Amino acid sequence: MNQSPSAGTMQAMRGEPPKVAVRVRDVTMDFGGGALAVDRASFDLETGRFLTILGPSGSGKTTLLRMIAGFQKPTSGAITINGRAVDATPPHRRSVGMVFQRLALFPHMTAAENVAFPLKMRRFNPKTIPGRVREFLDLVKLGDYGDRRINELSGGQQQRVAIARALVFEPELLLLDEPLAALDRKLREEMQLEFRRIQHELGVTTINVTHDQREALVVSDDIIVMDGGKIQQHAQPVDLYRRPDNPFVAGFLGVSTFVDGEATSDGLRAGGLTLRGTHATDISEGAPARGAIRAEQIRIDADPQALAGCDTAVPGKIHDVIFEGERLLYVAALDGLPGVEFRIYHHDPDAFDLYDIGAPVMIGWNARDMKIFKSVA
Amino acid sequence: MSQENDTKTFRYPLRWRIMDALEAALDVLWPRRLSPYSGWALIMPALLLVGILVLGLFQIAESSLHVLDRSTFMPAEEYTLANYEMVADSATYWRVLWRSLLGAGLTVFFTLLLALPYSYIMVRTPSAAVRKALLVALFLPFFIGQVVRAYGILIVLGTSGAVNDVLGLFGVEPVRLLFNFPAVVFGLVQYMLPFAVLMLAPALTAIPRETETAASSLGANWVRTFWHVVIPMAKPGLVGAGLVVGTLSLTDFAMPAMLGGGSQDFIANAIYDQFFRTADQGLGAALALLLVALGSILVGIVIAVFGAGTLGMGGKK
Numbered sequence: 001m002n003q004s005p006s007a008g009t010m011q012a013m014r015g016e017p018p019k020v021a022v023r024v025r026d027v028t029m030d031f032g033g034g035a036l037a038v039d040r041a042s043f044d045l046e047t048g049r050f051l052t053i054l055g056p057s058g059s060g061k062t063t064l065l066r067m068i069a070g071f072q073k074p075t076s077g078a079i080t081i082n083g084r085a086v087d088a089t090p091p092h093r094r095s096v097g098m099v100f101q102r103l104a105l106f107p108h109m110t111a112a113e114n115v116a117f118p119l120k121m122r123r124f125n126p127k128t129i130p131g132r133v134r135e136f137l138d139l140v141k142l143g144d145y146g147d148r149r150i151n152e153l154s155g156g157q158q159q160r161v162a163i164a165r166a167l168v169f170e171p172e173l174l175l176l177d178e179p180l181a182a183l184d185r186k187l188r189e190e191m192q193l194e195f196r197r198i199q200h201e202l203g204v205t206t207i208n209v210t211h212d213q214r215e216a217l218v219v220s221d222d223i224i225v226m227d228g229g230k231i232q233q234h235a236q237p238v239d240l241y242r243r244p245d246n247p248f249v250a251g252f253l254g255v256s257t258f259v260d261g262e263a264t265s266d267g268l269r270a271g272g273l274t275l276r277g278t279h280a281t282d283i284s285e286g287a288p289a290r291g292a293i294r295a296e297q298i299r300i301d302a303d304p305q306a307l308a309g310c311d312t313a314v315p316g317k318i319h320d321v322i323f324e325g326e327r328l329l330y331v332a333a334l335d336g337l338p339g340v341e342f343r344i345y346h347h348d349p350d351a352f353d354l355y356d357i358g359a360p361v362m363i364g365w366n367a368r369d370m371k372i373f374k375s376v377a
Numbered sequence: 378m379s380q381e382n383d384t385k386t387f388r389y390p391l392r393w394r395i396m397d398a399l400e401a402a403l404d405v406l407w408p409r410r411l412s413p414y415s416g417w418a419l420i421m422p423a424l425l426l427v428g429i430l431v432l433g434l435f436q437i438a439e440s441s442l443h444v445l446d447r448s449t450f451m452p453a454e455e456y457t458l459a460n461y462e463m464v465a466d467s468a469t470y471w472r473v474l475w476r477s478l479l480g481a482g483l484t485v486f487f488t489l490l491l492a493l494p495y496s497y498i499m500v501r502t503p504s505a506a507v508r509k510a511l512l513v514a515l516f517l518p519f520f521i522g523q524v525v526r527a528y529g530i531l532i533v534l535g536t537s538g539a540v541n542d543v544l545g546l547f548g549v550e551p552v553r554l555l556f557n558f559p560a561v562v563f564g565l566v567q568y569m570l571p572f573a574v575l576m577l578a579p580a581l582t583a584i585p586r587e588t589e590t591a592a593s594s595l596g597a598n599w600v601r602t603f604w605h606v607v608i609p610m611a612k613p614g615l616v617g618a619g620l621v622v623g624t625l626s627l628t629d630f631a632m633p634a635m636l637g638g639g640s641q642d643f644i645a646n647a648i649y650d651q652f653f654r655t656a657d658q659g660l661g662a663a664l665a666l667l668l669v670a671l672g673s674i675l676v677g678i679v680i681a682v683f684g685a686g687t688l689g690m691g692g693k694k
Binding site: 071098101102104108117121 | 592596597
């Protein structure tokens, strides 16, 4: 797993850094028009760690990032970077490197000139600039492409130039504003690993913004899930996935099925069925509740004996079978609960095409995997 | 499913009906088998128009080769280069030529200097009201026309005009602001500004705002962002606007005539004098051809240096 940030070489050279690199306190952004874009967001980010702010579009994640970069002023709240309040500091005085959604490279300059630009703007000694440009082009594996124009580079190479340009002046903080969103899947996954490698190599504190849950899980040390301007949960990837704080987080990461009913002491009652589960939040018996279970935690078999080990095993019917390549996705409903379509992953390579649409099966899971939340509605 | 219900949910748009009728009519007038030649048919009117101009140019070239016979006041029969020799030997014409070039050059410089911030603010302002106000201020002078505008400038800058009235409040004696070279350049800049702004605006719109944001995150303040990012990226618009302003100023007639008071002639004024005052067609034609050649060479140089791509025509990178 990803919970071991290397102490960055850059920080080591600067001596003992403050432990908390970024502190965000009750930051609120009000664009007017009702809902707050960001609603009292607070978090700390330790030096050298890779944080991803994950959320759907309109969740306020980009606004939060832009406030940290200094492009927008919070309506209220405070942001400190390495112990210094930055509220009155314009972006060009902050030591923050940013990779933009559409990269925003300078098309009238070569790759090397793009990388040299921040050094020139930040008045580095001109003698050191060529060596440093070379070093960072090498870091992103573009050593031989320095004199290429931006439009002569592929999408992935342009990404690398943008990374080198954001890092070359050794910022205290690196911000990534969904730079991978426009790439095709293969390149995106390659660049995710590349971001991780470079971040580990330099040890630079990084905040990444994305709506791609897979990317968040792959690259991050910490993840913040946002929705409706509010931070929903702040945790390390494994905890976030295994112990979601609320139905939104459970639904946003992974593929979950939700069942509405009323809470029992050891689960949920819905449609005359009693489904076993674990209380994720404090909830009293009989209160309206919502259960969430992930597609890979449900088992499906025609033979009731095969599910003998499950805490809950209920008869149901297959509604649809979807072939996804590395796995099958069954859509099935329990006999007493025809309105809820369970989504179930099936990985067994020998069992493909086992059940047809309409086939009667047993559907089961363990109590620890069905999370019971208090109903919000 | 009743028919009535269908028309409620979807009504065939009027625009489509008109297009259907036009296409049906076109099928009769221009049968489909002629469609490979449709492109030529569409470009023909423009080619004809340019063709007429080219014919006129030949006519002018022909008449530039005859001197004026002072006894009959008709062009002489024989062919000669005397008109060109006369232009080349005349200090006056060299001065007019130089004045036109300098005037056009200064007009380009000052117009772009004023148009760049104007169009930048117009494109980037977050306030729709400001954008509209700037656009209206830009288009109003278009409806007034060059002659009326020059007349307005005469009134404002005249010896008893508004500017001298204001100066008089500070005890300054009336100054002669008109009928000199700066007055002509002032008038030209005033006239050309809307053209330049309208040509720059799309070029500036094409620069993603994120590029400027990126420059600021990389450590550039707004001055350096403007110098290192906005101006280089707006180059196609600047070159295009410069070409239009330059050629229009070089060939302008009204501003030098009205604001120069006869002492600040540009080439077009000299040509006018030959054709309509001294009736020396040959000399006027020679001057006209020189003006065409000068303009073409300048445009050619600009395109050679910056590439046709700068005019938004693709071409060289």
